[in-house]
Amino acid sequence: MTRDEFSDLIFSKIEKNQEVLSKQFEASKTKIGFFYLDDLLPNEIAIKISECFPKSSEMVLKKSIRENKYIAAQMNLYHPILEDIIYAFQEERIVKLVAKICKIKEAFPDDKLYAGGISLMGKNQFLNPHLDNSHDKERERWRVLNLLYYVTPDWDLKNGGNLELWPNGLSKNQITIESKFNRLVAMATHNNSLHSVSPIVVDKERKCVSNYYFSNEPLELSDTFHVTSFRGRPENKITDLILKTDTWLRMNLRKIFKKGVKENPHYYKKGSKN
Template sequence: MNRIELATLIFEKLHEQKETLKSQFQNSDSSIGNFFLDDVLPTEMAIEIMEAFPKPEAMVLKKSLREDKYVAAQMNLYHPLLEEIIYAFQDKRVVEVIGEICAIKNPIPDENLYAGGISMMGNNQFLNPHLDNSHDKDRHLWRVLNLLYYVTPNWKEEYGGNLELWPNGLKEKPLTIHSKFNRLVVMETHSNSLHSVSPVAFDGYRRCVSNYYFSESPLLESDRFHVTSFRGRPEHKFSDVVLQLDTLLRMTLRKIFKKGVKENPHVYKKDNPNQ
């Protein structure tokens, strides 16, 4: 299926559940607005997407104190279905209905896949608590929504690799959203949207299709520019101190170099920009 056909299925599912998802978003047990939608695509199609994922060695390993995961954004290197499903979530109909659900006017999808694309996490891999970078790659638009579509069949919550929201900071327990097969999770991103992915505790890979939406205005009046800002998990006190110092250093550099010391490589560099 191409992106238009996939987008039609996604839109119909979102539209059918729109009022329920609105209530879910508005009544989130968190100051981080969110909703999730199950059975987004026919099961067979979701399995096809999972099977199209590359092997880990064909992706980029991001491994540091901040995170440990495999990512990819240069989608023309991989199975065409992966590019089609990513951009299906950028279809105008899908973007508009998600904007309605989240009460965000004119959300703007990111064709450059800045920090988007696909990701995989295997045993012991993780993503520490963090705030996403506040802007797009050119620092013109505000990042407002994070879309995560999970495609690993039979992924149990106890396997880890689940989205964690920390609305009350690291002193309180997070809200855990299971990275269930064929589930779409949408969450707000702003200066208080601390989130993480729990360490994987299973000999297998949790696969995810990621997108971000942007806006000309931030979600919160208090929002200010910030780099991706990591913290250590509550049980890792030393890591937390190191990561806060790391964020301070990178913020200082961004005050001097507005677009960073070097270009972030995690973007989709297309031969044809209109592709």
Template sequence: MNRIEIGHLIYKNLLKNKAVLKEQYLSSKDKIGYFFIDDILPKELAESIYKKFPKTEDAIKKKNLREFKYLAYQMDKYDDLLEEVIYAFQDKKVVEIIAEICDLPSIFPDENLYAGGLSLMGKDNFLNPHLDNSHDKDRNRWRVLNLLYYATPNWQLENGGNLELWQNGLKEKPLTVKSKFNRLVVMATHSNSWHSVSKISEENVRTCVSNYYFSDKPIFDSDTFHITTFRAKPSEKIKDSLLQIDNTLRSTVRKVFKKGVRENPHQYKK
């Protein structure tokens, strides 16, 4: 299937469930607005997407104090279906109905896949609590929504690899959203939208298709520019101190070099 056909399927499901999804998002938007919808695509198509995912050895490994995961974003290196799925979430009708659900003014998808694309997480992989970079690659628009489509069949909550929303700050217990097969999660990104991915405990790989939407205005008027900012979980005091030092150093660099010392390679070079 191509991106237009897949986008139509996504749109139909969002439209059918629009009222429920809007209520879910609006009831949470004062903290971290989010909604999720299950079985967003036909099961056979979802299973095909999973089977086409690259192996971790064919992806880019990111392992440091902040995160441990695998990324794939140069989409012409992988099966065509994966690129079609990513850009199906950028279909004009899909973007417009998600904007309506989230009660946002005009929003824009990102054809460059800046920080988007595919992610794979295997045993012991994790993503610390963090705030996403506030802007697009050129610092012209604000990042406002994060779209996560989970593609691993039979994924169980106890496997880990689940999305954690720290709605009440990093000192309180987060809300866990299971990385359920064929589930789409849409969450707001702003200066308080701390989120993480729990460590994976099983010999299995959690796969995800990721997109970001941007806007000319931030979600909250109080939002300010920030780099991707990492913290540790409440029990990890030493790690948290080290991450805060790391945040300060990287923020200082961005004050001097608006786009960083070098161009961020995490984008699709067509």
């Protein structure tokens, strides 16, 4: 399939479900706005996308107290279908439709895939509760939406590796959104959109295609600049203390170095093979 054909299918599916998705986002937007849509693409296409994911050894491992996962943004190193499905979500009419559903005045895709692209997580891997970086790579636009498309066949809730939203903070119960096969999730990103991925407890790989949308204005008037800010899970009090200190230190460094001490390598370097 071509990129345009992917876009046609995605747009048609979202448009047909626009009313339901709008109600879903509206009902949740006072905390962390989100919607999800199942069976986004024909199953055989979603399976093909999953089959074309690179091996973990061909991706970048991010492993620390904050997170443990494999990522990739240099899409020209992999099967073309992966780049096509990522950029299909960046087609103008799809961006405008999703923004309309979420009642966002304007939204722009990120062709550099800053912190986007594809990710893979296996047994014991996780992503601790965190706020996404508030801005794009150049710190010019605000991050407003996170689009996640899951492509692991037969994924089950009990496997772990599910998206968790913490609209009332870590002292209250989270909302769990299953990383169900062929499911698209869109969630708002702002100063209070704390989210995580639960640890995977089975010997199976969770595969995800990620995009971010940005805007010239933040979602909330109270939003302020922040680096990616991690917390520990509620049961991990010591980890939480360490991560809060880590965030404080990195935030203070950014007051001195506006774009950071070193460049974040997680973006698509067009024309490069590295």
